[in-house]
Amino acid sequence: MLTNVMNWLSANWASLAVGLAVAVAIAAAAIKMIRDKKHNRRSCGCSCSGCPGATYCHKG
Amino acid sequence: MGIKIALAGNPNSGKTTMFNELTGSAQYVGNWPGVTVEKKEGRMKGSGEAILQDLPGIYSLSPYTLEEVVARNYLVSEKPDAILNIVDGSNLERNLYLTTQLLELGIPTVVALNMMDVVRKNGDVIDPGKLGEALGCGVVETSALKGLGVKEAAQMALAAAKERTQGERPHVFSGSVEHAIAHIEESIEDRVERPLLRWYAVKLFERDAKVQEELNLDASLKAHIETHIRDCEKELDDDAESIVTNQRYAYISRVVERSLKRKHASVKLSASDRIDRIVTNRILALPIFAIVMFLVYYIAVTTVGTILTDFTNDTLFGGWIMGNLGAWLESANVAPWLVGLIVDGIVGGVGAVIGFVPQMIVLFFLLALLEDVGYMARVAFIMDRIFRKFGLSGKSFIPMLIGSGCSIPGIMASRTIENQRDRRMTIMTTAFIPCGAKMPIIALFAGAIFGGAWWVATSAYFIGVAAVIVSGIILKKTKAFAGDPAPFVMELPSYHAPAMKNVLRSTWDRGWSFIKRAGTVILISAVALWFLQGFGVVNGVFGMVEDNNTSLLAAVGQFIAPIFAPLGFGGWKPAVATFTGLIAKENVVGTFGVLYGFAEVAEDGLEIWSRLALDFTALSAYSFMLFNLLCAPCFAAMGAIKTEMNSAKWTWAAIGYMTVFAYSVSLIVNQLGLWISTGVFTAGTGVAVAVLAFLLYMLLRKNPYEAKSGVRRVRTARA
Numbered sequence: 143m144l145t146n147v148m149n150w151l152s153a154n155w156a157s158l159a160v161g162l163a164v165a166v167a168i169a170a171a172a173i174k175m176i177r178d179k180k181h182n183r184r185s186c187g188c189s190c191s192g193c194p195g196a197t198y199c200h201k202g
Numbered sequence: 203m204g205i206k207i208a209l210a211g212n213p214n215s216g217k218t219t220m221f222n223e224l225t226g227s228a229q230y231v232g233n234w235p236g237v238t239v240e241k242k243e244g245r246m247k248g249s250g251e252a253i254l255q256d257l258p259g260i261y262s263l264s265p266y267t268l269e270e271v272v273a274r275n276y277l278v279s280e281k282p283d284a285i286l287n288i289v290d291g292s293n294l295e296r297n298l299y300l301t302t303q304l305l306e307l308g309i310p311t312v313v314a315l316n317m318m319d320v321v322r323k324n325g326d327v328i329d330p331g332k333l334g335e336a337l338g339c340g341v342v343e344t345s346a347l348k349g350l351g352v353k354e355a356a357q358m359a360l361a362a363a364k365e366r367t368q369g370e371r372p373h374v375f376s377g378s379v380e381h382a383i384a385h386i387e388e389s390i391e392d393r394v395e396r397p398l399l400r401w402y403a404v405k406l407f408e409r410d411a412k413v414q415e416e417l418n419l420d421a422s423l424k425a426h427i428e429t430h431i432r433d434c435e436k437e438l439d440d441d442a443e444s445i446v447t448n449q450r451y452a453y454i455s456r457v458v459e460r461s462l463k464r465k466h467a468s469v470k471l472s473a474s475d476r477i478d479r480i481v482t483n484r485i486l487a488l489p490i491f492a493i494v495m496f497l498v499y500y501i502a503v504t505t506v507g508t509i510l511t512d513f514t515n516d517t518l519f520g521g522w523i524m525g526n527l528g529a530w531l532e533s534a535n536v537a538p539w540l541v542g543l544i545v546d547g548i549v550g551g552v553g554a555v556i557g558f559v560p561q562m563i564v565l566f567f568l569l570a571l572l573e574d575v576g577y578m579a580r581v582a583f584i585m586d587r588i589f590r591k592f593g594l595s596g597k598s599f600i601p602m603l604i605g606s607g608c609s610i611p612g613i614m615a616s617r618t619i620e621n622q623r624d625r626r627m628t629i630m631t632t633a634f635i636p637c638g639a640k641m642p643i644i645a646l647f648a649g650a651i652f653g654g655a656w657w658v659a660t661s662a663y664f665i666g667v668a669a670v671i672v673s674g675i676i677l678k679k680t681k682a683f684a685g686d687p688a689p690f691v692m693e694l695p696s697y698h699a700p701a702m703k704n705v706l707r708s709t710w711d712r713g714w715s716f717i718k719r720a721g722t723v724i725l726i727s728a729v730a731l732w733f734l735q736g737f738g739v740v741n742g743v744f745g746m747v748e749d750n751n752t753s754l755l756a757a758v759g760q761f762i763a764p765i766f767a768p769l770g771f772g773g774w775k776p777a778v779a780t781f782t783g784l785i786a787k788e789n790v791v792g793t794f795g796v797l798y799g800f801a802e803v804a805e806d807g808l809e810i811w812s813r814l815a816l817d818f819t820a821l822s823a824y825s826f827m828l829f830n831l832l833c834a835p836c837f838a839a840m841g842a843i844k845t846e847m848n849s850a851k852w853t854w855a856a857i858g859y860m861t862v863f864a865y866s867v868s869l870i871v872n873q874l875g876l877w878i879s880t881g882v883f884t885a886g887t888g889v890a891v892a893v894l895a896f897l898l899y900m901l902l903r904k905n906p907y908e909a910k911s912g913v914r915r916v917r918t919a920r921a
Contacts, residue, residue: 156534164544168729171722 204251205363207356208277210304211288212297213259213269214695216316216346218242219704220288221256223352248353252360255282261296263303263401265412268618277307278398284363285311286355288346291321291328292696294462298454301337302374306404308397310362312340314355319345320696324472325465333461338369347701371400374453379445382434383407386427393417407431408443474696478580482694487584494577496660502565503645503659510560511645519553539746543732547796551728554795555720555788558642563713565641569606570708574700578603579692586690592671593678593905595619595687598628602635602670607712609633609835613842623683627674629846630856633835634669636662638712639719639787643830646791650814651823658824662831665867669832673863676900684907716788724792727785731755731778731796750797768886769829769865770822770872780829786836821879825872832864866893 151158209217225244246252257276258269265271277285287304289297304311315330334341340358344351362368375383386403394402394417405413406427419427431442438445471479481490501507527549531541572578582603586596597619605612612632619625636644640662648658677683734755738747747753751774759774766777775797783790798813818826834840834857844853873890877883 153535154537156531157537157540160531160534160536160544161540164540164548167548168726171725174722175726 204245204253205249205284205360206253206255206280206282207246207284207286207359207363208255208257208282209286209288210257210273210277210300211259211316212261212290212293212300212693214693215259215288215290215297217256217259217288219701220286220314220316220344220346220352220355221254223346223349224356225254246356246360249356249360252356252363254286254356260300262300263405264408265410267620271412277304277309278401282309282363283366284359285309286359287311287313288316288344289313290317291315291343292317292324292326293693294328294458295451295454298337298457299450302372302450302453303401305337305339305371306401308368308400310339310359310366310368312342312355312359312362313337314342314344314346314351316344316346318343318351319348320698327463327465329461329463333457334369336372336457336460338372347698372453372457375446375449376438378434378437379407379449382430385430389423389427390417390419393419404446407434408446472696474576474694477697478694481577482580482583484587487580487587491581491584492664494572495663498565498568498572499659499663500656502561502568503641503648504654504656507561507564507645508649508654510564511558511649514560515557519549519557523549523553539736542736543729546799547728547732547736548725550799551731551792551796552720552725555642555724555792556717558645558788558791559713559717561645562638562641562716563709566607566638566712567705567709570705571700573603573708574705576695576697579695583692583694586692588671589674590687590690592675593685593687594627594671594674595621595624596690596692598624598631598674599670601628601632602667605632605635605637607638608715609635609637609839610842612637613839613846616846621685623685624687626847626852626856627677627683629843630677630859631670631673633839633843633860634673634832635666636831637787637835638716639836640831642788642791643783643827646794646814647818647823647827650812651818651820658827662827665828666831669863669867672897672901673859676897679900679903679905679907681907684905719786719788720792723786724789727782727789728792728796731782731793734758735797755797766829768873768889769868770825770876771818771829773817775817776826780826780833783830784834784837786838787830790830821872821875825868825875828871829864829868832860832867834861834864866897870894870897 209221211217221242221244224246226247242256244254244256246254255276257273260267260270260273263270263274263277265274276282285304285307287301289301301311301313313334315328315333318328321328328343330341330343340362342351342355342358344355346352383400383403386406387399390402390406391399402413402417406417409431414424434445435442440448480486524545528541528545531544532538569578582596582599585599589596589598598616600618601612601615603612604615609632612635613629616625616628616632619628644659644662648654652658678685735750735753736746737744738753738757740747740752750756755778756774759778762781763772763774763777766772766780771777771780775794778797779790779793782793794814798817835843840853840857843856844850847853847856869886870890870893873884873886874894877887877890
């Protein structure tokens with residue numbers, strides 16, 4: 143059983159490592175978006191310092 | 203509790219530049235009104251305890267504009283420990299009007315005599331000692347742009363705050379006014395704090411409605427105060443507000459006469475005035491504006507930008523990343539579906555968007571350059587002349603100028619428009635101006651379909667401007683938006699060499715935010731799209747599909763595609779791209795990157811976007827571009843519309859109007875284009891002709907709500 147698992151892992155380690163990296167990247171992007179949403183930061187095309195109404199985005 | 207110092211001054215006096223210099227912040231510096239709508243706070247570098255408040259630019263402490271209300275509420279209610287009053291030394295008379303009001307607040311005040319580099323360049327000499335003596339406060343010469351004297355001014359304000367020092371108040375008013383003010387002071391001295399007594403008394407003398415309301419005076423006290431005001435008005439044969447204004451200016455004239463020596467006693471045109479005689483000339487202004495914007499888009503999209511984007515797309519993504527990444531993953535025995543997800547999904551989608559970053563950076567740089575030298579402020583002035591003819595105010599164009607970077611701050615800047623009808627209309631039309639996120643769509647079609655034709659990008663911008671004007675005319679003739687345009691007072695800043703720090707910071711801010719979005723919302727969209735276009739049901743079995751035309755996404759896309767068929771892009775891929783564009787406009791390009799196999803095309807050695815060209819004719823491509831430029835903006839911008847409209851009904855009205863307008867324009871372009879090119883008149887042509895006729899009727903009909911009163915435009919004069 144253990145041998146089978148080890149064999150499978152050795153055959154698929156690259157897929158697992160790359161898949162994990164992709165999953166982390168996607169999760170990080172999702173977390174960033176959720177955090178921004180929670181902080182009422184809109185995903186606009188310029189930074190807050192570039193916005194005349196920046197303070198309104200961060201109320202509450 | 204730290205010491206609070208407020209930066210107050212006229213618009214364009216250099217407050218935000220000074221704020222950035224003193225706090226190390228990177229707040230947006232612009233040279234049109236409304237850049238600072240709310241106050242901004244920052245800790246003063248090197249002082250540890252001092253907090254600086256950057257207030258919106260104001261001309262007075264009257265309650266006529268949102269900026270004035272925000273600034274005066276802060277000064278009166280939150281009582282900063284000191285005021286650092288930024289005065290534009292090259293416009294001394296006008297700037298000192300606010301100073302005389304600030305000095306009435308009883309808050310230690312220091313005047314930063316800014317733009318001294320310009321004053322010296324003009325050959326004028328200001329004696330800060332004499333000025334300070336006359337005003338009864340400290341005066342420091344500064345040049346915020348060059349960082350000269352800024353720290354000294356801040357240190358003097360800090361010292362004044364600590365010592366609570368305040369000089370003798372200037373003697374602004376004549377005896378009869380002072381007499382009336384003294385009586386008012388007596389009447390309200392138990393109702394307001396001692397330091398603010400004079401300010402409240404002057405405001406009551408002016409019959410300031412907000413102050414009257416705030417103090418909630420009883421009828422007998424009101425009548426008593428009114429008696430004193432009327433006596434003074436009778437004696438001076440003018441209304442109280444005008445008396446105060448005139449006497450302030452008379453006082454300022456005396457102060458300026460003592461402290462300023464002009465090189466040219468007679469009024470001589472400055473270099474800016476001479477440039478403006480051409481740039482804002484009644485006949486030449488518009489052609490010059492057209493040429494300038496043509497050059498901006500030509501350089502950004504067609505020449506310099508294209509060279510950089512071609513390198514990013516063809517060499518960086520097409521060659522290095524695509525070529526090597528796929529091969530490397532396969533050689534490492536990574537599962538084929540995972541290779542597909544990374545290469546076709548993530549790199550294909552995100553890479554397609556990132557590929558256009560160089561063009562965006564060039565565009566943002568050029569727009570920031572025009573902003574910084576002072577040209578874009580002139581554009582609002584030029585547009586005011588056109589807008590006013592159709593019942594609109596040039597003030598509506600300022601949000602549109604800001605919106606050329608991103609529609610959201612543009613929509614938010616509309617709150618500086620006091621007239622609710624004009625504000626609503628501005629919110630509804632601001633997103634017509636192509637924002638940065640629409641730039642990749644324009645650049646993609648200009649390159650892939652039109653072979654980099656010079657006119658495509660420029661036409662996109664001017665169609666946006668035309669859409670604003672046409673919508674303005676149509677909407678102003680409806681009951682909901684009818685009315686006189688609001689007066690538009692705007693200061694035209696002097697032209698100056700661009701401060702590269704500001705230009706590069708503005709470019710970086712906008713460019714970096716775009717890249718960050720590519721790494722978040724575009725990345726997740728690309729992954730979701732890859733799954734949806736890679737899986738489907740074939741022969742009753744759910745699984746990966748070879749051909750994305752049989753995918754889940756294709757099934758959904760084919761369901762909605764007929765809506766766009768009359769516009770010329772009835773395929774499922776453009777339909778899906780249009781809808782994903784609602785998440786973020788650059789997602790249109792990201793979606794094409796995933797659906798048209800950005801990666802596969804590159805591996806074939808063909809030009810990156812040649813597969814896209816097979817699905818579009820020049821006409822349908824232009825129609826697609828128009829629809830995506832003019833239709834409902836991204837969800838984030840819709841959120842901004844909802845916030846600013848503060849009404850679900852008006853939010854949906856705005857989104858609905860934009861979408862219907864975009865559909866109508868695309869329909870007309872596609873159907874009439876087909877008719878002209880093929881000579882075949884179809885039912886679609888008939889509908890397009892009917893829509894065009896309706897639009898023309900709405901444009902040209904007499905305004906049933908035309909106001910009888912005229913509106914006077916005021917342009918502030920430069921000293």
